[in-house]
Amino acid sequence: MSTPTIGFIGAGNMATSLIGGMLQQNIKASQILASDRTAEQVERLGKQFGIRTSTDNDLLAAECDVLVLAVKPQVMQAVCRALPAERKPGQLIISIAAGISCASLENWLGAGSAIVRCMPNTPSLRRQGVSGLFANAQVSDTQKQQTEAILNAVGISLWLEREELIDAVTAVSGSGPAYFFYMMEAMTAAGEQLGLPRDTAERLTLFTALGAADMAVHSDVDAAELRRRVCSPGGTTERAINSFAEDDLPAIVARAMQAAAARAAEMTKELA
Missing domain, CATH: 3.40.50.720 (NAD(P)-binding Rossmann-like Domain)
Known part of the structure; x- marks a missing residue:
């Protein structure tokens, strides 16, 4: 070609x-x-x-x-x-x-x-x-x-x-980087609240996100299995994940992405 x-x-x-x-x-x-x-x-x-x-x-x-x-x-x-x-x-x-x-x-x-x-x-x-x-x-x-x-x-x-x-692509990957940035903001702030200096909390957060994404991209198992492998029974990670589950994090994410997709559809009509 x-x-x-x-x-x-x-x-x-x-x-x-x-x-x-x-x-x-x-x-x-x-x-x-x-x-x-x-x-x-x-x-x-x-x-x-x-x-x-x-x-x-x-x-x-x-x-x-x-x-x-x-x-x-x-x-x-x-x-x-x-x-x-x-x-x-x-x-x-x-x-x-x-x-x-x-x-x-x-x-x-x-x-x-x-x-x-x-x-x-x-x-x-x-x-x-x-x-x-x-x-x-x-x-x-x-x-x-x-x-x-x-x-x-x-x-x-x-x-x-x-x-x-x-519209679905917009909700997942087009807008998606902002979701992860928002999570990084929240983790950095929480690290500060736990006593870490802000720059330390920020670098820990950013490189954890980078490493986790790299593992997920190159792994032969899905994200759910990778999560399970980090969660030792009765350990710290399991307790944090249980807290997310109690707040129904999957439903929160789904509602946000549905809102993004709906707005994408609205924009298509507005700009026609």
Whole structure:
């Protein structure tokens, strides 16, 4: 599979992360373009990565095999409608904006557009991201492979069979980093209350979270079994887990994630 020419409309953090990741995966800088209405943004990207940049979205639309829409959801409609109706033949559109459906994108870009909706998350900035992907019927197998090459440069990607599952991905991994950050905040504060200096409590918390995640990712058993292995009968961990269970932690998490998924669905309607 030949490497396509890839253009980014929007030069923010996610675009920067994806471009940096692709270059580390041996995609040539000459094959990447970026456009942004802010000249300073694209100038920064050009200097940082040696890629071609512009403030003219039409240039990317005419020249790129893959067009990555990396703009805020609130401006997506205006950006799409401003693009020329005649773009490069067979062009793939990848949208990383939350709440923008394929139907809306097809309406704004033209019927028959090959579109992939992507829900990445912020650990992509550290090349540790996970992205949920949904392709409309016009996307070919080759274009799916091209999408994977872009998103896997900053982590892993998983395909979804139904577009509405993007809302579930948003609730699990899109918003998920904040849940873990919240837990880290709480554990750090509790460590302080137990008498630890704040910086000590914080480092203990952060590296415990890092180690636990690494164990879970590389283990051949699930998280429930890993938890059971730490819980010695009558020990300290068991008592803490029992306290979580008494407060019905699983139900608390489920309600929070259902709220996130419901809000994602609301945003899709609002932004249509």
